Amino acid sequence: MSKRTHDQVEEMEAGPSTVTSTSTSSLTPATNGSNDVNIGLLQLPQKRFYRQRAHANVFVDHELDYPKSPSEMDWSYHYPKYFTHPDQTEPSSIQNEKKVEWADVGCGFGGLLMALAPMFPDTLMLGMEIRMSVTKYVTDRIAATRQYQSMLPSNSTERENGEYQNVSVIRANAMKHIGNFFEKGQLSKIFFLFPDPHFKNRKQKARIITPGLLAEYAYVLKPGGILYTVTDVKDLHEWMALHLNNHPLFIPIPNEELTGDAILEAARTSTEEGKKVERNKGDKWVACFRRAENPED
Numbered sequence: 001m002s003k004r005t006h007d008q009v010e011e012m013e014a015g016p017s018t019v020t021s022t023s024t025s026s027l028t029p030a031t032n033g034s035n036d037v038n039i040g041l042l043q044l045p046q047k048r049f050y051r052q053r054a055h056a057n058v059f060v061d062h063e064l065d066y067p068k069s070p071s072e073m074d075w076s077y078h079y080p081k082y083f084t085h086p087d088q089t090e091p092s093s094i095q096n097e098k099k100v101e102w103a104d105v106g107c108g109f110g111g112l113l114m115a116l117a118p119m120f121p122d123t124l125m126l127g128m129e130i131r132m133s134v135t136k137y138v139t140d141r142i143a144a145t146r147q148y149q150s151m152l153p154s155n156s157t158e159r160e161n162g163e164y165q166n167v168s169v170i171r172a173n174a175m176k177h178i179g180n181f182f183e184k185g186q187l188s189k190i191f192f193l194f195p196d197p198h199f200k201n202r203k204q205k206a207r208i209i210t211p212g213l214l215a216e217y218a219y220v221l222k223p224g225g226i227l228y229t230v231t232d233v234k235d236l237h238e239w240m241a242l243h244l245n246n247h248p249l250f251i252p253i254p255n256e257e258l259t260g261d262a263i264l265e266a267a268r269t270s271t272e273e274g275k276k277v278e279r280n281k282g283d284k285w286v287a288c289f290r291r292a293e294n295p296e297d
């Protein structure tokens with residue numbers, strides 16, 4: 001990522017979500033070989049149809065939708081298995097009992113979420129992403145994967161635990177609105193993976209971790225919860241670690257303590273940026289912190 005230029009254009013414009021031809025993908029279950037049109041079959045999205053500038057300005061008003069408070073958030077669109085839709089008359093027994101517990105802030109193309117969802121099928125996890133087309137890509141990726149999973153025979157080895165019903169993404173400016181989505185102490189994990197480095201001094205206020213924002217993240221993270229940071233930019237790693245170390249509500253976790261931790265391993269290796277860094281044989285810097293108990297408790 002450190003080699004990226006700032007006005008590099010990544011991906012643009014939302015692409016098609018459904019397949020209306022017989023084009024195949026690894027997610028399109030085999031048909032009978034005829035030329036029938038698979039109307040309504042979702043296909044794994046292709047990034048080239050979702051091009052967008054590499055950086056969104058986090059200080060402009062993007063006309064984002066967000067609830068006034070977490071209690072006003074309707075999660076049924078994101079997790080229909082777990083939340084009752086307003087039009088639904090009879091909730092199932094497992095609905096409305098769970099809350100989102102993990103947030104991937106600046107989730108990009110969703111690699112972490114897709115890796116963790118089947119590993120922790122009972123945990124609801126959410127990606128927050130400011131770029132519209134990138135959010136659309138992840139939305140389509142989840143929808144296609146869910147549909148594919150639902151069509152697999154029950155004894156299929158491709159069938160994943162939870163069938164990705166526990167994962168979703170939302171378009172949001174986490175720097176401004178994280179507290180609108182999550183109540184105090186709701187999250188047990190929050191990830192900041194390969195965040196934009198904003199190298200120039202005058203741009204550092206746009207970094208996703210700043211002293212002011214740490215208060216917001218501490219608010220939504222429950223005591224004992226873990227904040228993960230991974231980056232390939234040493235300066236940014238030092239900046240994030242410095243501010244987190246200086247914050248009274250974050251306690252550094254020695255890296256040895258997390259050795260072999262499957263979640264940290266996924267955080268280091270399963271995102272699209274993490275994979276890119278690996279391909280380029282770049283370094284990765286990790287800093288994880290435990291949310292301290294509230295002083296008044």
Ligand SMILES: C[S@@+](CC[C@H](N)C(=O)[O-])C[C@H]1O[C@@H](n2cnc3c(N)ncnc32)[C@H](O)[C@@H]1O
Binds near residue numbers: 108134
């Ligand atoms: C360099 S990318 C890393 C994406 C992903 N974490 C990965 O490792 O592949 C940083 C992402 O954070 C998103 N982002 C930056 N500021 C944000 C904000 N305030 N709220 C939500 N997303 C943000 C960007 O749009 C971008 O997709």
